[in-house]
Amino acid sequence: MMKLITGNAPHLRSKDTTSKVMIDVIIALIPALIGAWYFFGFYAFFLAILGAVVGEAFELFIMRYLRKDKSFVPNGSAAVTGILLAMNVSPATPWWVMILGLVFALGVAKHAFGGLGMNIFNPALAGRAFLLTSFPVYMTTWYKPALSFSKWIDIQTTATPLAILKEKGFSHMNVSYADLFFGSRAGSIGETSVLLLLIGFAYLVIRGRIKLMIPITYIGTVFLMSSIFYFVSPEKFGTPLFHILSGGLMLGALFMATDMVTSPMTPKGQAIFGIGCGLMTMLIRYFAGYPEGVSLSILLMNAFVPLIDRYTQPRIFGEVKS
Amino acid sequence: MNLATFKGGVHPPEKKELSKEIPIQKSPLPDKVVVFMQQHTGAPAKPVVEVGQKVKTGQIIGEPGGFISAYVHSPVTGTVTEVKKISNIIFGKAVEAVVIQRESEDEWELLPHGDYEKFSKEELLDIIKKAGIVGLGGAMFPTHVKLNPPQDKKIDTLIINGAECEPYLTIDHRMMLEKSEEILIGIKIAKKILGVNNVYIGIESNKKDAIEFLKNKWKGQVIVVPLKTKYPQGAEKQLIYAITGKEVPRGGLPMDVGVVVQNVSTMYAIKEAVVDGKPLVERGLTLTGEAIKRPGNWWVRIGTPISWIVENLGEGFKEGIENVKVLMGGPMMGIPINNLDTPIVKGNNGITSLIPEEQRGTFCIRCSYCVDVCPMGLQPYLLDLLGKKRKYDEAVEVGLLDCIECGSCSYVCPAKIEHVKTIKLAKKVYRALRGGKK
Numbered sequence: 001m002m003k004l005i006t007g008n009a010p011h012l013r014s015k016d017t018t019s020k021v022m023i024d025v026i027i028a029l030i031p032a033l034i035g036a037w038y039f040f041g042f043y044a045f046f047l048a049i050l051g052a053v054v055g056e057a058f059e060l061f062i063m064r065y066l067r068k069d070k071s072f073v074p075n076g077s078a079a080v081t082g083i084l085l086a087m088n089v090s091p092a093t094p095w096w097v098m099i100l101g102l103v104f105a106l107g108v109a110k111h112a113f114g115g116l117g118m119n120i121f122n123p124a125l126a127g128r129a130f131l132l133t134s135f136p137v138y139m140t141t142w143y144k145p146a147l148s149f150s151k152w153i154d155i156q157t158t159a160t161p162l163a164i165l166k167e168k169g170f171s172h173m174n175v176s177y178a179d180l181f182f183g184s185r186a187g188s189i190g191e192t193s194v195l196l197l198l199i200g201f202a203y204l205v206i207r208g209r210i211k212l213m214i215p216i217t218y219i220g221t222v223f224l225m226s227s228i229f230y231f232v233s234p235e236k237f238g239t240p241l242f243h244i245l246s247g248g249l250m251l252g253a254l255f256m257a258t259d260m261v262t263s264p265m266t267p268k269g270q271a272i273f274g275i276g277c278g279l280m281t282m283l284i285r286y287f288a289g290y291p292e293g294v295s296l297s298i299l300l301m302n303a304f305v306p307l308i309d310r311y312t313q314p315r316i317f318g319e320v321k322s
Numbered sequence: 323m324n325l326a327t328f329k330g331g332v333h334p335p336e337k338k339e340l341s342k343e344i345p346i347q348k349s350p351l352p353d354k355v356v357v358f359m360q361q362h363t364g365a366p367a368k369p370v371v372e373v374g375q376k377v378k379t380g381q382i383i384g385e386p387g388g389f390i391s392a393y394v395h396s397p398v399t400g401t402v403t404e405v406k407k408i409s410n411i412i413f414g415k416a417v418e419a420v421v422i423q424r425e426s427e428d429e430w431e432l433l434p435h436g437d438y439e440k441f442s443k444e445e446l447l448d449i450i451k452k453a454g455i456v457g458l459g460g461a462m463f464p465t466h467v468k469l470n471p472p473q474d475k476k477i478d479t480l481i482i483n484g485a486e487c488e489p490y491l492t493i494d495h496r497m498m499l500e501k502s503e504e505i506l507i508g509i510k511i512a513k514k515i516l517g518v519n520n521v522y523i524g525i526e527s528n529k530k531d532a533i534e535f536l537k538n539k540w541k542g543q544v545i546v547v548p549l550k551t552k553y554p555q556g557a558e559k560q561l562i563y564a565i566t567g568k569e570v571p572r573g574g575l576p577m578d579v580g581v582v583v584q585n586v587s588t589m590y591a592i593k594e595a596v597v598d599g600k601p602l603v604e605r606g607l608t609l610t611g612e613a614i615k616r617p618g619n620w621w622v623r624i625g626t627p628i629s630w631i632v633e634n635l636g637e638g639f640k641e642g643i644e645n646v647k648v649l650m651g652g653p654m655m656g657i658p659i660n661n662l663d664t665p666i667v668k669g670n671n672g673i674t675s676l677i678p679e680e681q682r683g684t685f686c687i688r689c690s691y692c693v694d695v696c697p698m699g700l701q702p703y704l705l706d707l708l709g710k711k712r713k714y715d716e717a718v719e720v721g722l723l724d725c726i727e728c729g730s731c732s733y734v735c736p737a738k739i740e741h742v743k744t745i746k747l748a749k750k751v752y753r754a755l756r757g758g759k760k
C-alpha cells in the first residue's frame with residue numbers, strides 16, 4: 001500500500017550535507033599533510049591520521065554514551081578537529097600528548113559548550129592552548145626539516161624563523177623566502193608550506209566552503225602592520241613578506257580563523273574578525289613574550305564573535321538606509 | 323545577455339522538462355466536485371445554495387463574506403448533494419464546502435460581457451469581482467481589490483509575472499506560448515482599470531521560446547524582460563526589484579512603489595470573464611513529478627479531487643512506489659496534502675508528486691549559506707534559533723515578519739535545518755499573542 005507522506009516545505013533540498021562540508025575540508029588539508037610527511041617524516045603524517053581516527057571515535061563515545069544520543073552518526077567534524085590539532089603541534093609531539101590535547105578539544109572546548117555548532121572557541125586551537133600550558137617543552141621544541149619521505153622522524157632541533165627574528169634579529173635569518181614558501185623550515189606539522197596550504201585553500205574556494213572575507217582581511221592587516229613596522233626597523237621587525245610567509249599565519253588565516261562554527265556570519269562581521277586577528281597577531285609577534293601569536297589571536301577573536309554577529313546584521317530588503 | 327535579477331537566491335534542479343513540451347489539454351468533466359467556500363485570502367464566502375438545488379456551470383454558489391473575499395461559482399452543471407465543513411490542509415482549518423454531482427454537459431450561466439472597451443473602469447472591476455477572480459499564481463488575493471488600490475497610491479507600472487521560478491511547474495510557460503492573445507487582452511483590461519502605460523512581463527531565461535515569441539507578438543505593447551533563472555525570481559518583491567530597481571519597503575506592498583503585479587493566468591481569467599462572460603471555474607495546471615506516470619498540462623475544473631486527476635489525467639502513480647508526497651503547487655512552496663481527495667482550488671498552479679527522500683541533519687554548523695541566499699537579507703539561522711527558543715519579539719526585530727517563506731534557506735542548508743517550519747510557526751504564535759494585530 002502506498003503511503004502519503006507530508007512534511008515541511010521546501011520539499012526539494014540540496015544534496016549538500018554537514019559531512020560533505022567536513023570531507024571537503026579534509027581534502028583541502030591533504031596536500032599540506034603530505035608535505036608534512038616529506039618535511040618532518042612519516043610520524044608527523046601519522047599524528048594527523050591518529051587525530052582524525054581518535055577524534056571521530058571519541059566524539060562517537062561522547063554522543064552515544066555521555067550525551068545519550070543513540071541515533072548519532074559521525075559527521076566528520078571531529079576528524080577535522082583531530083587533523084587540525086595535529087597540524088598545530090610540533091612534529092615530534094608524543095602521540096599520547098596529542099591525544100590528551102584532542103580529548104580537551106572535543107570534551108571541553110566542543111561538547112561542554114553544547115557540541116557541534118555551539119562551541120565558541122575553535123576546538124583545535126583550544127586543544128593546542130591546553131597543551132601549550134600543560135606540556136610547554138613538547139610544544140615549543142622544533143625540528144629541522146628531514147626532506148625525505150622515507151624517514152620516521154628527524155630529531156635535530158632548531159629554532160623557528162620567528163624565534164630567530166625575536167631573539168637575534170632579521171639579519172640572522174637562516175631561511176630564504178623560497179624555503180618559507182615551499183615549506184622547508186622548522187615549525188608545527190601543518191604550517192610550514194605556504195604553497196601546499198594555498199592549493200588546499202583554492203579547493204575550498206572553488207567548492208564555496210570558505211568565508212573569504214576572513215583570510216583577505218587577516219592577511220591584509222598583517223601586511224599593512226608589518227609594512228609600517230618595517231619602516232621603523234627592518235632588523236627588529238622583519239619584512240612584510242616574511243611575516244606573511246612565516247609562523248602559523250597561513251594555516252591560521254586560511255584554515256583556523258575560517259572555521260565555520262567559530263567565525264562571524266556576514267561579510268562585514270568577517271572583515272572585522274579578520275582585521276582583529278591580524279592586529280592581535282602582529283602585536284603579539286612584536287611585543288609579547290611569545291614569538292608567534294596566530295593561535296592566541298584567533299581564540300581571542302572567537303570570543304567576540306557573538307558580539308560581532310550582533311552588530312553586523314545585514315540590511316533587510318526594503319529597509320530604509322538610516 | 324544581461325539578465326535582470328535580485329540578490330541571493332538558489333538554483334534547485336528545474337525539472338521542467340517533464341512537462342514543458344506538452345500542450346495544455348482539456349480535462350474531461352469530473353462527476354463530482356467539492357468546492358471550498360474559501361478559494362482566496364480573506365473572509366470565506368457564504369454558501370447561497372442548498373442541498374438538492376440544481377446549479378448551472380458558472381452559477382454563483384458562494385457570496386463574498388467581507389471586503390476582502392470573493393464570489394465562488396459552480397464549476398459544473400448538476401445538483402448540490404452536500405454543504406458541509408471539510409477539514410483540509412490548505413487553510414489549516416475546516417472550511418465550508420459545496421459538493422456538486424454533475425448531471426450533464428455544461429449549461430452556462432454567464433456574466434454580462436462583451437467588448438471591454440465599452441465598459442467603464444467600475445464596470446470592469448465589477449465583472450472581475452463577480453467572476454470570482456483571484457491571484458492564480460498561488461497567492462489567491464482577490465483581483466478586484468488588487469486592481470483597485472486606495473486613491474492615495476499612485477500606480478504607474480503593471481508587471482506581469484511570467485517568471486515561473488518554482489521547479490517542475492510549466493503551466494505559465496505553456497499559457498504564454500498558447501494563449502498569448504487572450505492574455506494580452508487581459509493585460510489591456512488591467513491597464514485600462516489601473517490607468518497605467520508601463521507594462522512589463524518578466525520571464526526567466528529558461529523559457530527562451532516564450533521570451534522570443536512574446537517579444538515579437540506583443541511588440542510595442544508590453545516590454546518583455548528576460549530574468550536570470552534563479553529561485554525565487556517570481557516572488558513579488560524580487561520581481562519588482564529585478565524589473566524596476568525599486569525595493570518595496572519593509573512591511574509595505576507593491577503599490578507603495580507604484581507597482582501592481584499580476585500573474586499570466588490571472589490575465590487570461592480576466593479576458594474570459596470580461597469578453598466571454600465566464601466566471602473563474604477552471605484553470606490550467608501542471609500535473610508533474612517523478613511519482614506520476616503521465617505528466618502534463620491540463621485545463622481542470624475547480625473542485626476536482628486530486629485523486630480523480632491523478633487517476634484520469636496522470637494515469638495513476640508509478641508502480642512500486644512505497645511513499646509519495648503530493649503537493650499542491652511546486653516543490654519549494656507547495657502544500658503537501660494529507661488526503662488524496664482534496665479538491666483543487668483557484669490558486670492551484672500545479673500538482674507535484676514526489677518520491678520523498680530521507681536526509682539526516684545535524685546542528686547548524688554556521689556555514690552562513692542561508693544568510694548568503696536569503697532574498698530578503700535575513701539571517702535564517704538566527705530566526706530558526708530564536709523561533710525554537712520562543713523569543714518571538716527578538717525574532718521580529720531581526721525580520722521574522724519580512725520572511726517570504728521562499729525556502730531558499732532550507733534548500734541550501736547542509737545541516738538540513740527546517741527554517742521555514744520554525745518561521746511559519748513563530749509567525750503564527752507571534753500574531754496570536756498580538757491578538758491578530760499587526
Ligand code: SF4
Pocket residue numbers: 685686687688689690691692693702703731734735736737738739
Ligand atoms: S545554512 Fe544551515 S548550517 Fe549553514 S548557517 Fe544556515 S542554518 Fe546553519
Ligand code: SF4
Pocket residue numbers: 695696697698699700701702705724725726727728729730731732741742745
Ligand atoms: S528566511 Fe524566509 S525569505 Fe529568507 S530564505 Fe528563508 S524562507 Fe526565504
